[in-house]
Each structure stands twice: as C-alpha cells, then as structure tokens.
Amino acid sequence: MKRQRLAVRTDWRQRCESVGFTFHSVAGTYWDESACYVFSAAQIDELEAATNELHRICLEACEFIVRESRFEAFAIPGPFRTFVADSWLEREPTLLGRFDLAYDGRTPPKLLEYNADTPTALLEASVVQWHWMQDVRPQADQFNSIHEKLIAELGAIGARLCVQPVHFACVSDSDEDFGNSEYVRDCAIQAGFATARVAIEEIGWDSAAQRFVDGQNTPIATLFKLYPWEWLMREAFGANILSGSCRWVEPPWKSLLSNKTILAVLWELYPGHPNLLPAYLEPGRIGGDHVRKPRLSREGANVSLRKMAGAMISGGSYGEEGYVYQSLAPLPTFDGKFPVVGSWIVGGVAAGIGVREDDTPITRNTSRFIPHYFE
Numbered sequence: 202m203k204r205q206r207l208a209v210r211t212d213w214r215q216r217c218e219s220v221g222f223t224f225h226s227v228a229g230t231y232w233d234e235s236a237c238y239v240f241s242a243a244q245i246d247e248l249e250a251a252t253n254e255l256h257r258i259c260l261e262a263c264e265f266i267v268r269e270s271r272f273e274a275f276a277i278p279g280p281f282r283t284f285v286a287d288s289w290l291e292r293e294p295t296l297l298g299r300f301d302l303a304y305d306g307r308t309p310p311k312l313l314e315y316n317a318d319t320p321t322a323l324l325e326a327s328v329v330q331w332h333w334m335q336d337v338r339p340q341a342d343q344f345n346s347i348h349e350k351l352i353a354e355l356g357a358i359g360a361r362l363c364v365q366p367v368h369f370a371c372v373s374d375s376d377e378d379f380g381n382s383e384y385v386r387d388c389a390i391q392a393g394f395a396t397a398r399v400a401i402e403e404i405g406w407d408s409a410a411q412r413f414v415d416g417q418n419t420p421i422a423t424l425f426k427l428y429p430w431e432w433l434m435r436e437a438f439g440a441n442i443l444s445g446s447c448r449w450v451e452p453p454w455k456s457l458l459s460n461k462t463i464l465a466v467l468w469e470l471y472p473g474h475p476n477l478l479p480a481y482l483e484p485g486r487i488g489g490d491h492v493r494k495p496r497l498s499r500e501g502a503n504v505s506l507r508k509m510a511g512a513m514i515s516g517g518s519y520g521e522e523g524y525v526y527q528s529l530a531p532l533p534t535f536d537g538k539f540p541v542v543g544s545w546i547v548g549g550v551a552a553g554i555g556v557r558e559d560d561t562p563i564t565r566n567t568s569r570f571i572p573h574y575f576e
Contacts, residue, residue: 202244202306204535204571206236210336221383222329224376228567232325234333238540238556240575244306245344245554251310251476252544252551255300258474259315259458262466263289266457274482275460276496276522281434284443285453293452294358295549296385296425297323297351301564302542305533309475312467313530313541314494318451318459319427321377322543322570324384326555327351330572341574345553347545351385354548355392362448364422366395368415371427373400377566378427385425401428406438412446423448430456431497461496461525480527490529496522532562539564540571 210216213234217225225232240248266272267289272282299320302310327347334343359367369386371378386396399415407414413421424447426433433439434456457463464480471477479487532539540558544551559568 202241202304202533203239204236204538204540205239206536207234207337209234210333213333216332216336217329220324220328220332221380221387222324224380225329227377230569231567232329233558233569233571234337236536236571237337238535238571238573240306240344240573242342242575244304245575248302248304248310248344248542248544248554249551251302252300252546255312255315255476256298256546256549256551258467258471259317259463262463262470263454263457265470266466267454271466274466275457275462276431277456278434278439280440280443281453285456288452289454289457293448293454294361294450295452295455296354296358296450297545297547297552298451298455298458299323300544300546302544303530303532304542310542310544311478311530312464312476313478313527314461315458315463316543318455319429320543320545321381321427322555322557323347323381323545325570326543326545326553328384330555330570333572334574338574341576343553343574347547347553348388350547350550350552351388352392355385355389355394357548358450359389359392359394362423364448366397366419367423367425368397368399368421369425370399370401370404373402382425382427389425401426404438406441411444413441421447423450425450429497430459461494464494464525464527478528478530480525482523482525484524484526487526487528490531492527492529494525494527496525541568 217232267286277285297320298315298317300315301313303313304310331343331345334341367389369382371382389396397415397419403416405414415421430453433442465482467477468480532541538558538560539562540556541564543555543557545553554573556571556573557564557568558571559565
C-alpha cells in the first residue's frame, strides 16, 4: 500500500459533474486526484476477506441483541424495540453498508465503525473513481464492483417487497445526500423500477388512509432514505412509522449496526478477533490510548482521541446518548496524511473500497476522497 502523487486531469470537474458528482469541491477540496492509493492484489484480497467476515459477525451480533433484548444500550426508544426486533426476525432485506477500516497494508484491517444505515461516499466510490482509473490507469484494476452489485441487489429487493413507485428521500439542503440518493435511484431505474423523488421535509401522513404520502399525495409504500433511523424514531411523526404502512431501505434492524454500541457488543462476542479493536461502554476499561465516540455521532462529530501525550477532540452536538470507548488503532500516515479505507458491502458481499484521508487522525465529512487502483 502506497500513496502516489499524480497530475490531475484538465477536465476533471466536467468528468465528475457528468455523472452527477457536483459536490466534488465541498469545503474547498473533497475529490482529490492529485494523489492515489496503490494496493497489491494480496492486500485487496485481505480487505475483501475482512469485509465479508465483519459482515458475518455483525449479523450474528444482531441475532444476539434481539434474542437478549439488549435495546436499551442502543438508545432505541421503547415503542420501537419490537419494531426493530420484528424487522430482524423477518430478515427484511438490506441493500448496502460501509465499514471504515484502519489498514496499513501490513497488519489485519481493524474496524473503526460501521456506517450501516445511511452510508455516503457511494457515488465517488462506485462511478467517479472508476472513470478516473479508465482515464489515468487504464491497464490497472480496481476493487470496485459496487455499481453492478447495486443494480442486481435492487432487483432482488424489489422482487421481494417493493410496491412501485419506489420513493427516494433525503434532506433538501444537502448536495452530498442528494447526489448519493439520486445515484441509487438511477441504479433502481436500471433495475427496472418506477421511482419518485421526495425530500424528507415533504413527507406527510394521511391520517384517514393511515399511510405516508409525498408532496403530490402519492402513497409511499417503499422508501429508500438517506436519513438516520435514530432521527426518524424521534421525529414528531415518528410514531406513525409503527403502522407498518411503509417498507424501508435500509430496514429498521440496521439501526443496531449503525449505532457505535455495536463495537462493544462485537468485542464482547468476539474478544481478540483480528479485525476488531477492544471496545466497551464503560469508561476506564481501556487503560492506554483510546477513542471516545458518542454512540450516535456522525461524520466524526464529538470524537475524542485520548492519548497519554494529550487529547484531540472534534466539535459537534452528540454525546447525551452515551459513549463507546474503543482502543486506538493509529492510522498509517502517507505524506503526512491519515487514510481510512471505506469498504462497501452490497447485498451481503464485499463490493469495493474508497479511501478518505485527512490532515488529522479524525475522519470528518470534509475529509478528502482519494481514488485507488491495485496492481
């Protein structure tokens, strides 16, 4: 694994925007092709195997949580606990997720967290970096079958639970969420679905018909959402979700895996696992360098790196729900940059990676996306 500096394409903006990647310059620089990460085939095999293994043990952890009714630690509101459990027991289908891994190319990948409910950085991992490789390294290969797997899995999900049209929702003021949602919607169209677009803020409740509707009063029977379950459960209309009038992608049981409490449960079930870091819900269990993470935080908010030499704390508004304490896995550094490998699971199978890097050891929503290839 190495970081390689490159000349950027003169038309890179047009190439990005041609596939709907309009948020390439958020916070100054988000897409950064002045460098790329290069892996060996053996390293890609190791990342793929670790991703499939982490998916397997996460499913086993879900079974344990539901069987043992461990919902309180996950801050699942009381009325939703049966709802989440039933979703798991019915094995409602999941489309995708992203494992964030610390990996240096020499030691086993370590799970930092699982973006299981509303993973972003999808369009750039699936399409944008693929086009980049075709332009810049056409003889190379890339760990990336995300697009093909998305279309295939959307078709499988549709055959099982969809009533058309399938609605796609995100908040109205996020270019990143809109770009990712529209990309999945395009994949659904390629899978043969009629689709509709709706902003989360426009979703209404038809009390007479007992169902959700969009801005045109069209019933919403199947909803792909880029909006976290922990927020939905606490919205003013959240109780209406329990009516069962809508099927959801991602399903309610993914709220267990997107919560950082899962890190402690995984370590409880699989202590010493080569792809896990020690993690606990109680402070003081880890004596050395560690990370304190709010159980429901996103985009690196309110994360604290606690090292013997001092602390680094990111800002944000999370933490009232409690924290998880995870042993620190120092990220590798290349040219003074700290990369995290985002490894995608689609339809239960490892599908590809995207690399995000930052000038600090905390990965945030403004961290840069760097393309990759392997040789």
